[in-house]
Amino acid sequence: MDQEYTAGPAANHEHAGPGEGEGAARRRFLAIATGAATAAGLGAVTGCAQGDGPPAAGSGATSEPDARAGKPPAAGARGLDVKAENALPGHPDWPVVTAGPARAIEGFADRVSVLPGESFGLHVSTTAPRFTVSAYRMGWYGGARARLVWRSEALPGARQPEPTVDAGTRTVRTRWTRTATVATKDWPEGSYLLRLDAQGGEGRRFVPLTVRSAVTAGRTVVVNAVATWQAYNRWGGYGSYDGPGGGFASRSLAVSFDRPYEYDDGAGLFLVYEAPLIALAERLGIPLAYATTTDVAREKRLLEGATAVLSLGHDEYWSPEQRAHVTAARDAGTNIAVLGANCCYRRIRLEASDLGPDRTLVCYKSSYAQDPGFRRGHPATVDFRSAPGADPESSLLGVIYDGYPVDAPYVVTHPGHWLFEGTGAREGDRFEHLVGVEYDKVDTGFPTPRPIEILAHSPVVCEGRPSHQDTAYYTAPSGAGVFATGTMRWVEALDATGDGRSGRNHGLDARSGALTTRVTENLLRVFATGPAGRTHPAQDNVKAVYGSS
Template structure:
């Protein structure tokens, strides 16, 4: 653990996230007092404007015997300040289990610690942004914002269900895809935007071997990134030039490996061929409108056709695009009218199956995981969603995870009924994501 603090000392505590009878976390370790030290300023690599904190190690955390899972380290300074460090104790295998995949590349892409992210530089401008970001720096804000907002509630729900679980990250699938072998389900959590082509290829291969897929957010698998190792061989850098991909010197010898959007040339590969839906816009705030009331995903929710749930669609959304590549049969189970930047469109929740028997469900909204907390004491930043919405999303998520945990969904559940043509009598139009 590498810590910089102006306090004379601090203590660290490690909590495993889970159900624990409603407590949602369990203390597994606590340090003694650690002397504080203010470490030197990070350096900025000029070529890619990469912030890197080359700090000296403060202390070691003994993780031997810790169960695999999602953890938060809490740092408590003697000055009263507090900070979190998210950490995944990854599983060696997910055979026979539901694999939760934490989106650490996306965490890092949005991380502005040191005044730079993949979105903006020190002056707040897109043109001065980082072209590559390093894991060798803390996370900004409370240290665990992306995990807390888009992932934690899904972990708690999955643990409460008692289904066999495994844990990993997108970076670790890129490094060691063997973890996918025999998994019943792969779950992409609420904001999982940045993928490597290798990660995408391995997850697609798992689907085609019978592993179900769940996409609990929106804007998933949108950015194509490259991971670069340090001299030690460990992967510590996420590269994404985006609209400036032609400036990447790596392209000189690898012309078909740009770090731009998956749907963009060269090597265009729209994310819909995996997720079934395509990212369209930001920002929006709209009701979620049920379309297929008799679908097994909604069993026990009591919903009727055209029932709606305020604010559940946002802040980014996906939809089915009839003219883009996508597997089939494809069934739209929610079709939600919205307005984004003055333009009318829809967000879609969709379910499809493939010949291996795997089922794939995409929610089409980034607020799905946040909605799991709606109406509870955790209801702090979930955009006005109420307890009714929380109950609906919770039950639907439980239905999906339980059904998928039993094996290839198409072999046990009613088949997907292709309704894209009846829902979309005309071709939709996509809009490109902007970085502002």
């Protein structure tokens, strides 16, 4: 039964380049990073070999608001008041500590994002007779990291049918009925985790949702990388990297958002690669806006007037429309920060699913000639740097993806740069394990905007091939500043304390946490004030670092 709610405030390797042949192993790394069990039968990788380049109607029932949550601040002309929002009490009991049996409860939303006040549908499958839904807005909240915005009454639970798999594309489809309709009345903009709690404590899972901003002018835009979350999602046995047998040849050629996320807590890649950055940004109190990669692709003018756009820890899958809109924003003076690595690497196409537009992610990769969309004239869904239609990501990012897997120290080489102010870093300082598991570098053999400054130049050896990781900053003719960390572990490191309590930090210690936190604070504060290149122009040092220009 579909319950309707008015949710108010609560008191095999196909080529030698990086990224395809290593699909199963990359998924294995991400499963470990997000606390999931390592899948069995995963294949070997050749990630650093050089090839194409360096690597139903509702019942009308209404839930009552939870009295603990407080009243959200009103959104003014400039959008969310971040400081006022984060002054409200947090709820530290939000995490899924024990998920319970694999199929005890799980679900998905029929929209990846909604505007405040809009409704969305929840599709839930559970073995429990009843369950509740709690909406947590993720932020700082004095370190609690989340605020309970709304909680449902107890809802009837039911086990939904098993999924089916399309023969041609190996797309997993659920076709589950809608369980509840939720209206987001008085929900502030932001990134949300909806926690599903099965009756009797039999299971808990998250469902991610973004309450997006209608306007981003004058604000720093946090972009949830939902396309990449979904590409790595193997719920139902198939994802964009492999199928049940663990081989690349059995991968899905198109994946659907109409399914839960497989990882133990159901949050996709959000908690490791995005939540720490959101907490830091909201703690700073800078004006923020929220969107997803799907929103940026769909809405041509969404980024107009934004001070900065943030790509978070793992943001690999982009549509040509998303790239064009981010590039246009840069060329209009909007700063760009890439707080990860392997960004803007896969070219995708978004298509409709049974539940709505833009809910199927198409990425044929090296099998693009089989794609009916390509035959109809759409761009090939291959890596951006690959033919046909090669357009290396470095022309936007300044850096280019160079390989996987590595685990190496991060080496500071330009400590006098404004981004290192207050860190105490000196030339040659090393921060163990901060470079990994994928990395980027400056490579002028690809299109590279100039002037560009290399701030960290870290030696790596990737499956026997010596190379370097680079953190870089360039300024565009528009005055925009573009910063790229060059390592996938940057956002993850923001939470590194070195106390041994987290199994997710790959040995990152408190020094790495302090460095990445201060650099990110410096970055966000400057980027929030307008085109950074006008006050902090890049001074090109490629020749000094690499010995050639």
